[in-house]
Amino acid sequence: MILNGLDYSIIILYLVATVAFGLYVGRKMKNDDDYFLAGRSLPWWAIGMSLVVTDIGAVDMVGAAGAAYLYGIVLGNYDWLGSVPVMIVGAFLFIPMFYKVKVTTIPEWLGRRYNIQVRTTSALIWGVYMSFGLGITLYATALMFGFLLELSPRAVVITNNEEVAGQIAMSTGAKKTHNFFYNETVEEANEFIDIVASKPLGDKTANIVLLDAEFANAEAINFPEGVPVVTFNASDVLDAEGSATGAKEDSWGAQVMNQARPPAWKLWYSVVLVGVLIGGYTMLGGLKAVVYTDMIQCIVMLGGALFTLFYGIYYVGGFSKFHQTITDMGERTLYHFELIVPMDSGIPHPWTGIFLGLGLVLANAYWLGNQTIVQRTLGARSLADAKASYVFGSILKVLIPFAMIVPGIVALAHAPDIADADLAMATLVRDIMPSGFKGLFFAAFLAGLMSSVDSALNSNATIWTKDIYQQFINKNATPTNLLVVGRVLTAIFLVCAMWFALNVNKFESIYGLTQTLLSVFQGPSLAIILIGMLWKRATGMGALAGLIGGVSFSVILLQTQKYASEDNKLFVSDEPFLYVAWWSFVFAIVATVVVSLLTKPKTDEELQGLVYTRSAKKGN
Amino acid sequence: MEKIANVISSILQGPGKLMGDAANDIPLGIFGAKGIFMAYFLFLMYMVIQLPRDEVCFTNEDTGKEVNLRPYSIVSLTLIIIIYAVF
Numbered sequence: 001m002i003l004n005g006l007d008y009s010i011i012i013l014y015l016v017a018t019v020a021f022g023l024y025v026g027r028k029m030k031n032d033d034d035y036f037l038a039g040r041s042l043p044w045w046a047i048g049m050s051l052v053v054t055d056i057g058a059v060d061m062v063g064a065a066g067a068a069y070l071y072g073i074v075l076g077n078y079d080w081l082g083s084v085p086v087m088i089v090g091a092f093l094f095i096p097m098f099y100k101v102k103v104t105t106i107p108e109w110l111g112r113r114y115n116i117q118v119r120t121t122s123a124l125i126w127g128v129y130m131s132f133g134l135g136i137t138l139y140a141t142a143l144m145f146g147f148l149l150e151l152s153p154r155a156v157v158i159t160n161n162e163e164v165a166g167q168i169a170m171s172t173g174a175k176k177t178h179n180f181f182y183n184e185t186v187e188e189a190n191e192f193i194d195i196v197a198s199k200p201l202g203d204k205t206a207n208i209v210l211l212d213a214e215f216a217n218a219e220a221i222n223f224p225e226g227v228p229v230v231t232f233n234a235s236d237v238l239d240a241e242g243s244a245t246g247a248k249e250d251s252w253g254a255q256v257m258n259q260a261r262p263p264a265w266k267l268w269y270s271v272v273l274v275g276v277l278i279g280g281y282t283m284l285g286g287l288k289a290v291v292y293t294d295m296i297q298c299i300v301m302l303g304g305a306l307f308t309l310f311y312g313i314y315y316v317g318g319f320s321k322f323h324q325t326i327t328d329m330g331e332r333t334l335y336h337f338e339l340i341v342p343m344d345s346g347i348p349h350p351w352t353g354i355f356l357g358l359g360l361v362l363a364n365a366y367w368l369g370n371q372t373i374v375q376r377t378l379g380a381r382s383l384a385d386a387k388a389s390y391v392f393g394s395i396l397k398v399l400i401p402f403a404m405i406v407p408g409i410v411a412l413a414h415a416p417d418i419a420d421a422d423l424a425m426a427t428l429v430r431d432i433m434p435s436g437f438k439g440l441f442f443a444a445f446l447a448g449l450m451s452s453v454d455s456a457l458n459s460n461a462t463i464w465t466k467d468i469y470q471q472f473i474n475k476n477a478t479p480t481n482l483l484v485v486g487r488v489l490t491a492i493f494l495v496c497a498m499w500f501a502l503n504v505n506k507f508e509s510i511y512g513l514t515q516t517l518l519s520v521f522q523g524p525s526l527a528i529i530l531i532g533m534l535w536k537r538a539t540g541m542g543a544l545a546g547l548i549g550g551v552s553f554s555v556i557l558l559q560t561q562k563y564a565s566e567d568n569k570l571f572v573s574d575e576p577f578l579y580v581a582w583w584s585f586v587f588a589i590v591a592t593v594v595v596s597l598l599t600k601p602k603t604d605e606e607l608q609g610l611v612y613t614r615s616a617k618k619g620n
Numbered sequence: 621m622e623k624i625a626n627v628i629s630s631i632l633q634g635p636g637k638l639m640g641d642a643a644n645d646i647p648l649g650i651f652g653a654k655g656i657f658m659a660y661f662l663f664l665m666y667m668v669i670q671l672p673r674d675e676v677c678f679t680n681e682d683t684g685k686e687v688n689l690r691p692y693s694i695v696s697l698t699l700i701i702i703i704y705a706v707f
Contacts (some may be wrong), residue, residue: 043682073707081657084700085664088693092668092675339707340653351653359660384678384687391689394696398703556628563625570629 006317007439014300014443018450020276022293026285028601031479035286035486036104036462037379042291044385047376049390050294052400053301053451054372055083056395061305061404062422068408069424072336074349075408076401080339081354082363083397091390094368095377097533099386104378106371106529107467113610115540116471121547122528123467126371130460135500136494137456141449142270142501153260157214158221159185168210171253186220208260228259265289271501275448279494282454283487287379287462290454297447298396304444305403307437308429312410315432325413336409346510361585362519365526372459446500457497461489462528468616519556519577523585524550531592536604536611542596554580654704661701668693 003011029035068075068478103109108128111119155172157165165182209229211218236252281289316322320531326333335341343350367373367390378385411424418427429441465486470477477485527550528543557580561570571579631682668690676690 076703076707080700080703085661088664088668088696091689091693092671111687292628337707338650339704340650340657342650342653351650351657355653355656355660382678385681387676388678388687388689391692391696395692395699398696398699557632560625560632562626563621564629565626568626568629568633570632609690 003438003442004435006436007442010436010439011443011446014446015277018293018447019281021296022281022285022289025292025456026289029284029286029288029483032104032465032482032486033479034288035483036375036458038286038291040289040374041381042288042379042380042385042389043381044388044392046107046291047380047385047389048396049298050291050376050451050455051087051373051389051393052396053298053447054376054396054455055366056301056400056404056448056451061301061445062425064404065408065411065425067616068405068421069418069421070355071349072333072409073339073401073405074335074341074347074354075405077339077349077358079397079400079405081359083367084394086363086367086388087394088399090367091387091394094240094533095374095386095390096383097612098374098378099383100382104375104466105463105465106191106369106374109610110528110532110543111467113607114528114538114543116182118528118540118543118547119467120471121544123463125525125547125589126356126493127460127463127468129521130456131493131496134456134460134497135504136273136455137449137452138275138497139501139504140455142267142274144325145270145274145446145449153257153262155208155210155257155260156183156189157210157212158189158215158218159210160184160215161212161234164212168232170255171237172257178611186217189221207262207558208256210256227261230259253446261409268502271498274453275494275498276515278450278454279457279491282457283490285496287375287458289497290458291376291379293454294451297451300440301444301447301451302396302399302403304440304447305407306399307580308425308433309402309407309410311437312407312414312428312432316410316413322410322413323477326409329412329416333412336412353576353578353582357582359578360528361523361581362578364530365522365585369522369525371463372455375459375462389432394520447497457490457493461486464489475506501562519581519608520544520554520584521547521551522556523581523583524588527585527588528592531589531596532610533612535593536594536607536613537596538592539596539599539601539603541599542592542594545593545595546588549591552585553587554584557583657704658701661697661704665694665701667699668697 033039064075064078098106098109099113101109103112105123107119107123110122111355157168159165159182162184163181165184169182183283207227209223209227211221211229212230213231213233226369281293313319313322316325323337326336329336335345335347340351340354341347343352358491377386377389380389407428408421408424409416411428414431415424415427418424429438433441465482468481469485469489474481524547528538528546531538531546532543557570561576564570570576671690676693677686677688679685680687
């Protein structure tokens, strides 16, 4: 995406305005309630917009459009089924349960409903997950930042062999660490070198050129000065049959990228820039600053993405032409306009997994049991505002797939041969957007990333302050003391996340772990919340058994899937997280019920306002 | 590790296959699946309609007027039903 001065002006204006606004609204913090719950003063419309934008990260903006490019509108299920229905149910049945007992965190509610052990276990799971997750979110967004502005290292591959280019893209880690450009002809290569030479930011040229030894007329290429040129043979990455050579190609790719000239714009610039901008207002202004800046981010993000959609459809010839172009692609786009796809479609989002795993478990776990989400409704100025925020959010959520998913399909109509689907949205914006609007789209992208990072940062500090520090380190902490601890922890988590983001390649196993952790504990977490709210016979021991047993069962399922031989896999899908969520949810329910029936329940007085019964509903 | 994984996989595949076969025996095509989604949304719509008035109505603190959340919830669910009917 090549931006000009007007685009950069819009981006800078957006950043300055957001940060200044965040600092302004969050300037009067007196105690922990102000900091973690915005003094319970938030109106429904601000929370509603904040809920929607928090759910969409910068990576989602790029990844969802990329997945839609490949699989079509089926990705819309993640909002239409995965958000709207549960937000309506949550508004009237579950959010009031949390709000009425005046808790600050979900683990705190679990502690009141069950016992301190369940509270602490849940807090530790969420706290550890969010601590690592923050670093990864920061890393992923900083990478994406570099890609969209084309500030990351650039590897230019010059070959006549498309297969070779594809394998080199894989083996050098293209799209994970650097931008990748494939040039098939001398003209293309020279044209590309001219384009990168005119870039306003970052390197003036490529960081490395990879030249196929068999490329014809290589002497006619204007190789950029001072840039390493590595000549390779097809056999470096392909075997005799023309297939990828596996481990060998990976080590070759790593060696090659080590020879690249260091980029002028380094990853840590992005990490520090993003971290300082977001950290500043989050640390000083707490939840209030987060929610009100989210509001701006929601408007910018939805505006930018919807403009991209409408302009994109106009650009490809109107809606009829767009629809016709996609359906004319035959087998490749057979299900591109189908929300419900059969199990044998080859698409990794079949309706069974979508309905059971997403619709019944992950969606509920996210909207009813995720601290980052629920915390803003706990900061509502009244119960009515808390309910209205979820209803308002559900209406906004109807729009999200049109803004985030459909542009991926428009990108397919515009450019059907993009090698990396994750670049679908960026390609669409780069090719069609007029000057100034590219800046608007990039501001929308920044809005997505800022809303995810600030929310996670604030919620993480909340859990560690309220559920760990106040419970085990300083039980008599004053409200002012908790405010200071919250701010200090926000700063510490931010610095740790920045450090983790810069060293993420040293922690591959942790990176992988946090990616799957969410699907591991969301099912069991939801199970104990639902049972706790709906069944007064559920006990603390039962919930602990359900939580620990369910998480263990998820781990067993994932490890079995990973290590079982190819002909003995547990799930057909390579990414069975929807099914893992469902079965761990079922397991946790069974474990909770069985152990609860064997242990002594709390009395009705102790459960007052914590269990959903007809009398509780009327009485509260 | 692979041996242990294979043993666990074989054990869990038993009930899994049983349930999978049972599910496959139900004559449920894409239209049937769509029916399940629709039934779910309609059930939620029914639930919203049945909610007592004091659960869905409140006075707006800014304007002092009474606001009823039920129509907005119904609009949201209706939009989803239309979307699933179309796609």
